[in-house]
Amino acid sequence: MILRNCSLLSELVEGYTHTSADILIEGGEIKGIYPCGELKTENNCEMDMNNQYVLPGLFDMHVHLTLSAEDTLIDSNKTPIQLALDGYKFALDSLKRGFTTLRDVGASNRAVIGIRDSINNNKLIGPNIFASGRIITPTESGNEFFKGMYLEVDKPDDMVGAVRNVIKDGADFIKLMGTGAIMNPGGVPGQTICFDEEYKAIVKAAEFKNTYVAVHCHGTEAIKSAIKAGCRTIEHASIMDDEAIEMLENSETYIVPTLSAVTTLLRDLPLSSKHMKAKAEAILNKTLEGVTKAYKKRLKIGFGTDQGVTGLYHGDNGKEFELRQQLTNMDNIDLIKQATINSAEIMGVDERLGSIKVGKIADLISVEGNPLKDISVLRNGVTNVIKTGVLVK
Template identity: 40%
Template sequence: MIVLKNCRLVRELTEDYANQYADILIEGKYIKAIKEVGSHFDAACAEIDVCGKTVIPGLFDLHAHIDCRSQDANKMQTKDAGTILFEAYEFGREYLRQGYTTVRDCGSRFNAAIALRDAINRGIVDGPRMIASGLIVTPTERGNDTFKALYAEADGPEETQKACRKEFQKGADFIKIMGTGAFYNEGGVPGETIASFEELAMAVNVAKMKNSYVAAHCHGVEGIKLAIRAGVRTVEHASFIDEQGISLLKGNENCFMVPTMAIDMVTVDDPSLIPDHMWDKVDTLTEATRICTKNAYQAGLKLGWGSDIDFESLKNHPGYEFVARKRLLGFDNIEMLLQATKYSAEIVLLQDQLGTVKAGKYADLIVVDGNPDEDVDVMQKDLCHVIKEGKIVY
């Protein structure tokens, strides 16, 4: 057993304990008890005095691509499966180092995320808790060749049904489907709807049979609303969501928006990394994305926490999604912390196990040097400790 002593807690991220400071008892994989500072615990425990530093739940990233090493699509195309898997392992370790104890992969080549998930679950390697989608199901579309090995092409409901079943057969936890065009695909038009209602609904039906759900890549206005009506669980990006789309999500406990703003920061901080074919899209659409996402936030939508970021950008810019949502959108500190923990746990249906500091939940905890509820910039600093399922991993 482990006791974290003199922990500073954030009220909004803590359940069944009212004081700001506490000692936390960890037994095995779980939080056993949260008690007043100085409490006596009967069992022999290893003690870690965090000296008043802030303890919050482990973070979520609901939109990762664990096989994405850099912004260079050409290099991604030429790598073999072995190289990709080892690089995915390194990416997972970096996520864990930055406090992300749960990562949802929204598409990776050669089953990299599924293989990494299984290796982590078997204890072969350390890494975050992985939720994996396998290949991305997509209609035949311009730009698919940009990331050819990432897609399973399917046209019409029957082919979509088959493709989704194949991904579940290979071990996918959920289905990722393309509802609109993509920024990064050469020739892709982000606002253009590419999947029909029938294709989206078929993916949802297959997922329901597996007690799972669908995440739909959607930038465009109509594609977003189509996906919501078809019954997807998450709308990824939702870049150009309008008032009607926001209205469809307002109070909706079955469908949620997962913005991905860290990827936008690359255009600001490292513009030389952006492929030439993307700049027309970036120049004309980025500001609209920020306005629409801010509108969704101000309307009170429960937003998930995604980044869509590559390994090199994450490593070079710790806490990048916090930076992006603060700098580009002006989000409130507490609201961002809720999005990165409690809300994201609820969105992926893990709220009974994760997302808050609560006795009985997994001991997924991070110790932050500073008060992120007051100054979220401290999330850019190295963490003092990262604990996943009761094990101190950093």
């Protein structure tokens, strides 16, 4: 396939300097990037992009494909097959809006692991999926609200066993609860629930399997413990003091804020989710303060949303761009990098994904309008989506 007359953002293109190009795709990969008109190949399917911006496919590093955005109690009573069927539909909803890579940070019944495998084995067309499977958590009231999503364990030795179990299940990485949660009816978001020794044991066990730990943390003390233990990503990162931000600057730990979640949960919710509203209110201002500071320090920030949580419908992942811009004043180019190359680097998949480069997987999108002038085009203006060289929208 040849994409003719693509406008490019130089920050997201490697090994090619012009701002427009024809892109040759073969075997699912980017085979060549040429000045417009120079490429004279026949027998190829050609698409004229009419100078639309062509960007690498977007990443959402924090989704839950077994949650439907509706009443959690209904999700909790679905059969495993229904969870997988619905989850696949939700993955497509995001793909069609430009999100070609999803990291699922907690699901029940190995449903997302199954979806991932069917996509990887070419049985289904879908986004790249990296899945944690069940979430490892210390014993915490309210966990039963999400039937089957948590693996409850305490003490370092048993935590190690839990890591081995979820990896045996097929997990790509480990998701851990480091503090109470907003979604969870029993938890207090800022409260630490995991000991330093538990963090260390989990990180070590994950490293043995060449993978990493993504930890749910709202509170600043838990964030510091997670950084010290060497967790790769802090999910939500709601309350960060200056010391926590300084520790992040000097570590290989990255934050994945989810402003979509904390703002959406302030709205009217189904009865089963009413407990979430007050908890979201309590951390909103601190979250915006911390994320703004982290951005000003030029920390590498991942792109995540919490899509699937009550009120966050799969496919509307791009709302996070607008929220980050409106609430924390981020520049458009930094936002675009967060959802592409930065997230790819944080996940350790930047060899093959995250930018437009010869040899990388041809996950590409085109957008109507200039994303440097109007970030909302990444939410509502995605016109074409190419996944591993196949036009899926």
